[in-house]
Amino acid sequence: MYKLDEQVGYILRLASQRHATVFNKHSDLGLTPTQFSALVRVAEMGSCSQNLLGRRTAMDVATIKGVVTRLKAKGFVELGTDPGDKRRTVVSLTDKGHEVIAQLHSFGQAVTDETLAPLNTAERKVFLEMLTRLT
Template sequence: MPSEPAAALPRRPPPEADDGPGYRLDLQVGFLLRKAHQRHTAIFAQTIPLGLTPTQFSALVKLAEAGPCSQNFLGRLIAVDVATIKGVVDRLKARGLVTATTDPEDRRRTLLSLAPEAEAMVSALHTAGREITEKTLAPLSPAERRQLCALLEKLSE
């Protein structure tokens, strides 16, 4: 099925136009967030080294920031559930980017740490992260960027 040219797509009305009895999908927060997320994900995929997923990237960067910690705690730090962090950590360990050792203070607990290869990548990950943020927010003014981030933080509380 051929797609319609972009010029044929209707222009989006201002948000205040959504006060009528109809339902406009393109004015809904979930739809707009999904579109913004798709754009960000595409930028991420073009920029990040080693083909890491956004969640793997988050786990590595947070582990570098927090230092050795349990899998459960790392999951909480990056806001993912227990099942998701397990899969993320398993894949990072398989790639040799994360190591697991027994906690010397509590032998029942395992601590995760960055492997030497990942430690060497931290600076590049930070640089890539800044580039991704810059490209994602490029259409916005500095004030709009601050406002968007503040509003997203508020929605995430």
């Protein structure tokens, strides 16, 4: 018998909502989970095109446009044009962006730890490995 509560898609939504709650509880830089991901990824990459950033953070071109716009408005990134290709918008961190990266890493680790709190260390490893196979 079909039960909504046992469907992986439905449970994924509930788990994501709880993760969002944990994220918002800890958040103090006014960033959303999506903005956080984009910012952390720009820091990893040093600077990159908007399109590549979207692809490296699993965001649609329209979505990353909005996220980058808001990160710029918040002063964490600055935009430029690629001298070698006028189509490209180059995204890089501002000084302010650089300053908060270490704090974002700590914050992100705390969110992950609290989200995974119901699982022990061995379970976390198994769970993340399986979840990753579903992506």
